[in-house]
Amino acid sequence: MTAVETRTALTVRGLDVRFRLGRRPVRWVRAVSDVDLDLRPGRLLALVGESGCGKSVLTEALTGLLPATAETRGRAEVGEVDLLGADERTLREEVRGRAIGLVGQSAGTFLTPTRTVGSQLRETVRHLGDRTDVADLAARVQLPSAALDLYPHELSGGTAQRVGLAAALAGDPSVLLADEPTAGLDRPLVDHTMDLLAASAHEGRAVLVITHDLRAARRAADDLAVMYASRLVETGPAAEVFADPWHSYTRGLIAALPGEGFTPIPGHPPQLSALPDGCPFRVRSPEHAAVCTDDPTLVSFGERAVACAGGSR
Template identity: 70%
Template sequence: MTGPGSAAPGTVLAVRGLDVAFRVGRGRRARTVRAVTDADLDLRAGRLTALVGESGCGKSVLTEALTGLLPGTASIRGSALLTPPERSDPVELLTAPESVLRDRVRGRLVGLVPQSAATHFTPTRTVGAQLRETLARLGATATVADLLDRAALPRHVAALHPHELSGGQAQRAGLAAALAGDPPVLLADEPTAGLDRPLVDHVTTLLAGLAAEGRAVLLITHDLRAARAVADDVAVMYASRLVETGPADDVFAAPWHPYTAGLLGALPDAGFTPVPGHPPELSALPDGCAFAPRCPVSGDCSGDPVPVRRGGRSVSCHPPTAPALPAAARSGAGSR
């Protein structure tokens, strides 16, 4: 799924070595917030990738970097090459000027479903009017009815104002807007936050269906149950770093990283045992492995985590101290 070299087959968006940091405060109180650290991620056509992890680990910052929505205080390194299938030339998202992101990328090549979608609609205008305006701005041929159908919304929603929508309707209206330009990449940032379980299942099933139509879909969520139900691939993030990635079935069946195992152990059907302790602040990340203070198997984790890649899977850990990691991978630490 990931790796520093060539991208996996079918990759539409290849992220390599992405670092995002913010300088906050002034003078002696200034500090650096390391929001994303050395992230490698492939988003592939026809597959839904779930980016999971506890709140505040950097998941949303990663998507903001990909869409050029970070504030001016952010420093960014790495690459994010968008290669649209049969559409246009590749675009390097991290260095593209705002004019390119505005006119070529946002809405047309990359659709974004934001958190709390209702707040992104103008409160004094109907949903239908705003969807119609979005279609016109993008020069799209679809109709408002088409968008409502794609998002599994009844037609009468077009006549409603944002405050008249239920939570589930608001999230699906945000999805409808993101689909207006028929983008090959869809980034859904916590689209199920605040929804009850039936609505969570409904929204994630919709996203899985959109991936099945050929899109590369990134579902950002802290809901591991939802991710396990619909993801083709999974990326697990902890304290700014992707600690484990790979095919979802493989990762969920046999996690390599202790944090992934801890998240799965916190699910109700696995005993509901939470990961002990709390994640560190991104402005005060420790040296070495940030998970070591919470890790049940940590040993000498003072150095940077060692990336290990095998069979389409990747883990960033200290292999000699990770018993869940296959012996072949432990012996080949750092190999590709």
């Protein structure tokens, strides 16, 4: 393994995020529980899991975009910046767009409808103080030059995602966070978007893609992290995890893929406001409960890690 692969661009340790509901009595929603992650330059990490497991909350915590009702614990660092403890000015001037580029789900999340794409990209570059030429930026993400003269409502889904990636790269960040970047796209555009994100990783960036699309993750990911009910249940090199999943939940996700049986996992994930103690998957899967150690803590085995280590393997 090379030095590029072992160096860490963003480190997360023991991250907890919970949301306060109501006042009397106060109830808490545990959205992220005890998460450890390392994003490494030159690699794309896909964070996968069913909707509602806490994946998107993770990116909001890392970029300081959580609502006031959120409470965080743990450590998250990019460069010399403590992301969880940084004030808004530091996040705005040193992190968002500079250290960390954000790729959203749709153009509507980051584009003004009354201005052309080109004018908005040029403004983004000026704001970030970067010398990047917008035409060069467009070429890097395979955005046709004619698209720079279009308004957001004139963009196709795939073109809009390329604009989003261009905006995220405008400040030449070392880390890219992409939250469901293929949502609403057909399969060829999903593949193209994932290929562009993988290319950005191969340029030396650390890329985190949050997705519920395992086919997309399998296509592009170097590393895989599987999340269930606020917790990571398995991590490791993507090719190894897909070839030999250790956790019952990971096996269930893969079995639900077309070509792998197309068999959905029975039942539904628990509500984050009412998570059970111990392993949250055992209450959904009798087969898993029969072998589960009921310990949701990840245990490392070399480059791989798994929860419920005794039974899942």
